[in-house]
Amino acid sequence: MAKDAHYRVAYRRRREQKTDYQARRILATSEYPRFVVRASNKGIVAQIIKAEIIGDKVLTQAASNELVNKYGWQASGKSIPAGYLLGLIAGHKAVKAGIETAYLDLGLKRPTKGSKIFAVVKGAIDAGLNIPCDSDIIPPPERINGGDIAKYAQVIDSEGYEKYFSMYLRKGLRPESLPEHFEETKKKIQGDWTQ
Numbered sequence: 280m281a282k283d284a285h286y287r288v289a290y291r292r293r294r295e296q297k298t299d300y301q302a303r304r305i306l307a308t309s310e311y312p313r314f315v316v317r318a319s320n321k322g323i324v325a326q327i328i329k330a331e332i333i334g335d336k337v338l339t340q341a342a343s344n345e346l347v348n349k350y351g352w353q354a355s356g357k358s359i360p361a362g363y364l365l366g367l368i369a370g371h372k373a374v375k376a377g378i379e380t381a382y383l384d385l386g387l388k389r390p391t392k393g394s395k396i397f398a399v400v401k402g403a404i405d406a407g408l409n410i411p412c413d414s415d416i417i418p419p420p421e422r423i424n425g426g427d428i429a430k431y432a433q434v435i436d437s438e439g440y441e442k443y444f445s446m447y448l449r450k451g452l453r454p455e456s457l458p459e460h461f462e463e464t465k466k467k468i469q470g471d472w473t474q
Contacts, residue, residue: 299387306330306384312338314369314381314410316399322356325369325399327381339376341369350467353452353460359418360425360461362395364468366402371472373408380409393418406472425457432457 292298306313307330315326322343329336343356346365355361373381383400390397392415400410401417421427432444432454444454452460 296387302384306382309382311380311382312378313384314373314400314403314408315384315386316366316396317386318357318362318395320357323362323365323395323399325365325403327369327373327376327378328384338378339369339372341365341372346464350464350471352464353450354425354447354454354457357395358425358428359393359395359398359422360428360457362398363402363423364461364464366399366404367406367465367468368402368472369399370403370406370408371468373403374406375472378408383410383412390416392416393422398423424461429455429457 288294290298290300293300312327312329315324315328317324324340324342326340327338329338343361343365345368346352346361347356350364352361352364381403385396388396395418397412397417400412401423404410404412432440435443441448447454447457
């Protein structure tokens with residue numbers, strides 16, 4: 280480790296690669312709340328967070344288990360279609376809470392074109408929440424509705440089919456019918472929030 284007089288030790292959360300303080304300061308001092316999207320091995324969480332002096336305050340939240348338990352989603356809770364539907368729920372919750380605009384907070388993630396994080400953003404935008412975002416980085420419609428997964432399921436051999444889609448098959452969903460299941464779940468969400 281450096282022992283020079285001009286060496287400065289980074290903050291602990293930065294050393295642990297948990298917080299980018301420079302980006303956080305810009306987002307925290309903004310007049311708009313942050314749209315925080317975090318993807319893990321188990322699912323996706325989307326939150327609207329307002330920075331306050333005493334700490335961050337979560338205004339609304341949507342998680343993958345809500346998509347499964349309330350709307351009957353049978354596919355993976357961490358895929359791009361699930362991300363879009365989760366963003367739709369989070370966007371409707373934010374609009375209902377009176378939030379019109381939010382800025383995307385990626386944390387330490389690098390913005391990757393077509394990633395599930397931007398599928399969540401697209402869902403929130405479609406629900407009526409204003410999130411400044413370039414349209415080129417959002418996944419194309421055939422990836423958002425699961426069409427690419429359905430096409431892949433049609434061309435893969437039977438051994439790979441059982442291996443890669445075991446979770447779908449366990450829940451009683453054929454991966455070829457994922458776009459139809461996506462549209463049904465989307466209609467349920469829209470019907471729940473447009474009343």
